[in-house]
């Protein structure tokens with residue numbers, strides 16, 4: 555079947571919640587993807603910050619194949635070996651004390667919110683606690699995650715969601731402080747906002763929020779679903795700032811394509827929140843997903859993935875800043891590590907569509923921002939190729 559027929563069949567069968575690009579992807583190799591007609595694309599999307607190790611990584615693929623032949627699923631009522639290995643590794647690199655594995659980013663947010671609510675409930679026996687989140691945040695599409703997502707357009711049709719959630723501004727501590735009441739149980743934020751436009755928190759802001767939380771015994775939740783797993787040049791972005799959250803969420807690159815996420819807690823919160831019967835999942839933490847996590851974390855260490863990000867990210871930034879200087883239609887460069895963006899004075903979808911025609915995959919973050927979240931193994935040569943194609947697209951628009 556040609557791509558056109560595939561797309562027609564897809565549009566007849568799938569729910570229309572996405573405006574998809576008009577290509578059908580078939581296979582991947584290194585930092586390239588191929589469509590069903592054999593055309594090659596340089597990938598600066600990585601399945602939205604997921605495929606950190608690049609496609610067709612043999613060691614990763616073999617680890618999955620071996621696990622498939624051994625055991626794919628048990629239940630959380632039993633222990634399994636890959637989960638134990640992966641948990642130990644994840645606690646070590648994240649600097650947290652306890653982990654609960656989920657199937658996705660949104661589910662890791664749900665767990666984090668439940669832990670925060672339970673922590674507050676155990677203190678005062680009440681259930682009317684409030685959460686503070688940030689405008690332009692993105693935490694996922696399930697009801698709880700949606701409730702703390704700072705984009706009214708996503709939430710509107712689904713209200714009421716999970717009780718009182720108030721929204722402050724990124725990097726404006728006064729706006730957060732003003733929302734705190736004696737009912738506030740948690741503050742949730744992305745250290746580097748992803749979907750909302752690649753805005754990093756300042757160290758000053760995070761340290762003020764941390765102090766406020768300490769003073770009032772409010773739990774600080776960092777959503778590192780996108781900015782975690784090495785993308786900022788640190789395994790987790792909190793390490794960049796030296797400001798540790800009470801609860802940390804992770805997903806996207808965690809399994810490098812196998813659906814898996816996690817929320818992690820400090821021992822203090824773990825001891826005083828969710829307990830037997832409070833939370834569960836059928837699939838979360840199953841041997842197949844956790845064999846992936848185990849191998850991903852092993853390969854990160856062996857291949858010095860985080861160090862590599864620190865080496866190439868400044869080059870990407872430099873090249874994007876050159877474009878910002880050169881073209882009036884680019885207003886601003888944003889982001890850190892291999893999580894960067896360009897803000898345009900116009901919608902970017904025509905540029906992105908043109909890039910796809912020329913064999914380069916890019917994605918937006920909001921209508922006017924192109925987001926660059928390539929596989930973490932990207933090289934300077936790939937960056938140069940991307941910049942050359944992007945320049946052509948900007949000039950031809």
Ligand SMILES: *Cc1c(COP(=O)(O)O)cnc(C)c1O
Nearest residue numbers: 658659660692693694748779780
């Ligand atoms: C993608 C994302 C989520 C949601 O993850 P899903 O796996 O799509 O449910 C949550 N938070 C952040 C910061 C994200 O980027």
